[in-house]
Amino acid sequence: MKKWFNMDKEVIRHGLKLHLLLLTMAGNYFKHILLTLTRALVVLVGLASLAQARIIRIEITSVQSPTFEGKAFGRVGAYDKLRGKAYGELDPNSPQNALITDIGLAPRNAKGMVEYSMDIYILKPIKLANGNHKLFLEINNRGGKLFGGFNKSSGGNDPTTADQAGEGFLMNMGYTMAWNGWDCSATSANNNLTISVPVAKNTDGSSITGPSYEYIVYDNATALSYSLAYPAATLTKSQATLTVREHLQDTASVIPANEWEYVNERTIRLLPAGTTFRQSAIYEFNYTARDPIVAGVGFAATRDFVSFLRYAIADDFGNPNPLAGDVRYTFSYSLSQPARYVNDFQTLGFNADEQNRRVLDGIENWLGGGSGIGLNVRFAQPSRTERNRQNHLYPEGLFPFAYPVMTDPLSGKTAGRLARCSASNTCPKVFEINSANEYWVKAASLLHTDSKGNDLPDPENVRFFLVSGAQHGTGNGATRGLCQQLQNPTNADPVLRALFVALDEWVTKGTVPPASAVPRQSTGTAVVATPQPGSQTGLISQAALGWPTIPGVAYTGGITTRYLLDFGSSFEKGFITKFPTVVAERPIYVNFVSKVDKDGNELAGIRLPPVAVPTATTTGWALRRAGFGENDGCEGSGQNIPFKTTKAERLSTNDPRLSLQERYETHDGYVKAIQKSVQTLTAQRFLLPEDAQQYIKSAQDSPILR
Template sequence: MNRSKSVLLTCVIVCLLALFTGSITQARIVRIEITSTKSPTFDGKVFGQIGAYEKLRGKAYGELDPTNPQNALITDIRLAPRNAKGMVEYAMDIYILKPIDLNKGNHKLFLEVNNRGGKLFGGFNKSSGGNDPTTAAQVGDGFLMSQGYTIAWNGWDPSAAAANNNLTINLPIAKNKDGSPITGPSYEYIVYDNAGSVSHTLAYPAAVVTKAQATLTVRDHLQDSPMVIAADGWEYVNERTIRLLPAGTPFRKSAIYEFSYTARDPMVAGIGLAATRDFVSFLRYATADDVGNPNPLANAIQFTFSFSVSQPARYLNDFQTLGFNADEKGKRVLDGIENWLGGGSGIGLNVRFAQPSRTERNRQNHLYPESSFPFAYPILTDPLTGKTAGRIAACSASNTCPKVFEVNSANEYWVKAASLLHTDPKGNDLPDPENVHFFLVSGAQHGTGNAASRGMCQQLQNPTNADPLLRALFIALDNWVTKGIEPPKSAVPRQADKTAVVAMPKAGSQTGIVPQSALGWPSIPGVTYTGLITTRYQLDFGTSYSQGILTNYPPTLADRPVYVNFVSRVDNDGNEVAGIRLPNVAVPTATTTGWALRGAGFGENEGCEGAGQYIPFKTTKAERVATNDPRLSLEERYQTHDGYVQAVTNSVNKLVQQRLLLPEDAQDYIKNAEASNVLK
C-alpha cells in the first residue's frame, strides 16, 4: 500500500474512533456572549404568520483539544498555546437574525458563510442586504424571513478586516516547542490595476528584513520571463511592508510582481474550519454554554443549511473534504449546502502561512495552495500523484454527508477549472454522487456584471443574474433534505453528450487554450478571441505539504503534468449550450460569456479575472450585414417586441416547470421583457 492510501485509511479509522470513543474530550463553544439585541429589527416589519424578527450580535469563545483526532489534522494546532486545561482557544464574532417567537419559525437554520467577513445574502431577498441589515428596505421582499428561517453568521477568516461590521476571528499564533518564532517561506502575488500604488502590505511579517533573503520580480505579461528587481530597486519599509525605490515609485500598472521571502508567526488558520463546525453544532444541539448562558436557538433548530458565494464556497469544499461536517459527538453539522461560485477549488486555509483572502485565476494569484487534488466528490486515485481521496470520503466514514448543490458560473469553468468537480483527473465524466448535484449557469460571469461598463476589460460586462435560480434551487435543496423530494437533475457540460470542449494546456503555465473551431465560437467584429483558460497543474509544495507545511514555496510550473478540464460548447451566437440557460441566454439579445480579456494598458489580451462579456446583437438585418456580424439580428429572431416578450414567457414557464425558477421570479422576467426597449 502506498503512503497516500495508507494516510487515507488512517484518517478513516481515526474518524471512526472519534465517533465511538466516549472518553475523547469534546471541542465546543464554551461561552457565548450576546452583546447587543435589536428587537424588533427591520423597522418592526412583520413577515406574515412568522411575525417580526430580532437581531443578535456577539462573540463566541471556543476550545479545541489538539490531541483529538478530528482536530489533530489542523495544521500547527499542536504548536498553538494552550490554556490550563490543555485546550487551544479562539474567539469569533457571531450575528443572528431570528423570529422573535422561534415557535413561529420553520425550525431551520440558514448559515451564510461570510465572504472575507462580509454578508452576501441580499440576493435571496432581492435587496442590497448590507453588512448590518437593519431597515425594512434592507430585507427586500423578505424571502427567507417570510418562510421563517433563522439566519446566522460567524467569523472564520483570519484575514477579514476588523471594520465595516465584518465578522472576524481571533486565532492563536503557532510557536516552536521552545517558544521561539516559527519561520518559513511565504509568497506574494502583487498586481495593482492603477498607477498610484507605492507600497505593498505583506500577509505575514518578515522574519528578517534582509533583502538578501528575499526576491522581488516583475513582468508585464504571463508569458514573459520574470525579471529580478535588484536590491537597490526595492526595500522593506518595515517587517510588514515593501516598496519600490526611490521612495514614491509606483508599482507599474497591471504588471505582475512576485515576492518570495521568509515569514514568521503563522496563525493556526485551520481553526477557522472547526469554528464553523462548533458554532453550528452549538446552535443546533446545545441548550446553554459552560457558564450557563442560554443558546439563543435552544431546541429550535431541526435542519441546518448553508449558503455561500465564491470564497466561502471554496471554504466549504475543504470543510467537507477534511471531515468538519461531523461534530465531535459524531453528529451531522450541515444537512444541506448550496455553494455558488466555488468551482473545483479549495481555499488553502489549513496550511502554514495561509492567505485565505486570495483566489487563483488565469491571471491572478498563481501558485497558491488552493487547487490541489481532490477536486471531485467521489473517492478517486490521482494518476499524477497516486494519492487516493475525495470530498465525500470523510463524511461517508462518519455517515454525516450533507445534500449539496454545486452551482457555478461559466467563469468558474473558464477561469477556475470547475469541470473537475464532476470528472476524474483525466477529464472523464463521473456519475453524480447520491448526495450532490451540479449546475452550470450558462454564459454567466463571476457574479452579476454591469452591462453599461467595461471596467478594465475589452467588452461590456455580463449582467446575467443567477439570484432567481439560486432561490429556486434553495427551495429544491430544502425539499430534498426535509421531505426527500428529488431535486432537478444536474445540468453541466459532459463528454458523453458532446457539450464539453477540452482545454489544451500550455507547457509551464497554469493557462491553456480552448481552440475556436472546437468551441464553435463565431468571429464577431471587434471582439478578440484567444481561447485563454485556466488549467490545473500538479504542483509540488514539498514533502511536508501533507502536514500543511509548504517547503517548496512558491512551487515551479516547469514540466508539471496537467489535470484535464473543459468548458461548454457554444451555439452560433457564442452562447453556451450546456447548463441552465436563463432567459438572457435562452432568449438572447446578446452574446454572453463567462470569460473576458483585459483591455489596453491593463495587461491587454490576458484574462480579465471574474468578468464576462456582453456583446449585443444588431437590431436589424441591414445593420448586421453592414458590419459583417454573423449573428442574427433582433428583428430576424423575434420580428416584434411582442414576439420577444412571448419568447421570454415561454422560456420562463419551462424553467418554472423544471423547478429552476419560482413563479414570482418568472413574472419578474416577463415584466422586465415587457418594459424593455427590444424592438420597440
C-alpha cells in the same frame, strides 16, 4: 458523580428543555428553583464534555427586538437581531482537530485546550415557534454578509431597516439566519465578522519561520508600497526575491536588490522612494515569513458554532443558546471564497462534530469551482483566489477536486470530498452551482470528472449546475471596467432561490432534486482545453468551441489549466517548505468548458432567458484592455456583446449573428419567447413562479423592438 459524567448527554439535554419549558409557566419561587437546577445541569453537561471541542461561552452583546423597523413577515412575524461573540476550545489531541495544521504548536490553557473567539450574528423570528425551525447559515465572504440576493434587498453588512430586508424571501419562510467569523484575514471594518486564532510557536517558544509568497498587481499607476500577509523573519534582502512581468506568459525579470526595500517587516516598496508599481504589471515576492497563525481553526469554529446552535441548551456558564430546542435542519449558503471554504470543510471532515453528529444537512455552494481555499496550511492567505491571470501558485487548486474517492494518477494520492463524511455517516446534500466563469478560469469541470477529464456519475448526495454564460457574480452591463467589452449582467439570483427551495425539499421531504445540468463529454457539450507547453494557461480553440468571429471582439481561447504544484516534502502535513513551483514535467489535470451555439452562447447548463432568448452574446470569460495587461484574462468578468437591431445594421458591420428583428420580428414576439423560456425553466424547477413572472414583466417593459 462519575455516574452523572457518564450519563447520556441527550437525556441531560431533554431535561434542560423541560426545565426551560417549565420556566415559562412557573411563578417567581419556582423559577428560582428551576434556574438553580438548570445551572446545575449545565455544569454537569460541561463536566461531561471537558474532553470535547465546543463553544464554551456565548456573549450576546446587543439585541435589537424587533429589527427591520418592526416589519412583519407573513405568519412568521417580526425578527430579532442578535450580535455577540462566541468563545471556543479545541482539544489538539482529538482526531477531529489534530489534522488542523500547527494546532499542536498553538498555546494551550490550563485544561490543555487551544482557545479561539469569533464574532457571531443572528437574525431569528421573535417567536421561534412561528419559524420553520431551520437554520440558514451564510458562510461570510471575507467577513461580509451577502444575503441580499436571496431577499431581493439592498442587504448591507448590518441589515437593520425594512428596506434592507427587501421582500424577505428567507424571513417569509421562517428561516433563522446566522453568521460567524472564520476568516483569519478578515478585518473588523464595516461590521465584518472576524475570528481570533492563536499564533503557532516552536516548542521552545521561538518564532516559526518559513517561505511565503505574495502575488502583487495594482490596476492603477499610483501605488507606492505593498503590505505583506506575514511579518518578514529577516530584513536581509538577499533572502527575498521580487520579480516583475507585463503579461502572464512573459518571463519574469528579477528586480535588483537596490531597486526595492523593506519599509518595515510588513511592508515593501520600490526604489528610489516615490517609485510607483507599474500599472497592471505582475509582481511576485518570495520571502521568509514568521509567526504563522493557526488558520485552520476557522473550520472548527463553524463546526462548533452550528453544533452549538443545533444541539446545545446553554454554554458552560449557563448563558442560554438563543435557538435552544428549535433547530431541526441546517443549511449553508456560500458565494465564491466561502464556497471554496465549504469544499475543504467537507473534505477535511468538519461536517461531523466531535460527537459524530451531522453539522450541515444541506449545502448550496455558488461560484466555488472545484477549488479549496488553502486555509489549513502554514502561512495561509485565505483572502487569495486563483484565476486565469492571478495567484497561480497558492495552495487552492489541489486534489481532490471531485466528491467520489479515487486515486489521482498525477500525485498518487487517494482521496475525495466524500471520504470522511461517508465514514462518519454525516454527508450533507449538496448543490454545486457555478457560472461559466468558474469553468473558464477556475477549472470547475474537475468537480464532476476524474483527473483525466472523464465524466463521473453524480454521487447520491450531490448535484452540479452551470449557470450558462454567466460571469463571476452579476456584472454592470453598462460598463467594461478593465476589460475590452461590456460586463455580463446575467443575474443568477433567481436560480439560486429556486435551487435552494429544491435543496430544502430534498433534505426535509426526500423530494428528488432537479438533475445536474453541466457540460459533459458524454453529451458532446464539452470542449477540452489543450495545454500550452511553457504556459500557465491552456487553450480552447475557436473552431472546437464554435465561437463566431464577431467584429471588434478579440478571442484568445486562454483558459486556466490546473498543474501539479510542488510545495515541498512536508506539504502533506500542511507545511509549505519551499517557494511553490509547478512540477517540472508540468503534468496537468484535464478540464473543459461548454460548447457554444452560433451566437457564442453556451449550450450546456441552466440557460436563463438572457441565454435562451438572447439580446446579446454573453460569456463567462473576458480579456483585459490596453493599459491593463491587454489580452490577458480579465479574471472574474464576462462579456455582454449586444446584437444589432436590424439586418441592415449587422450586415453593414459583417456581424454573423442574427439581429433582434430577424430573431423576434416584433416586441410581442420577444415577450412570447421569454414566456416560453420561463415556462420551461419553471417546470424544471430552476425558477420559482414569482421570478418567472418578473422575467415576463421585465420583457414587457423593455425597449426591445418597440
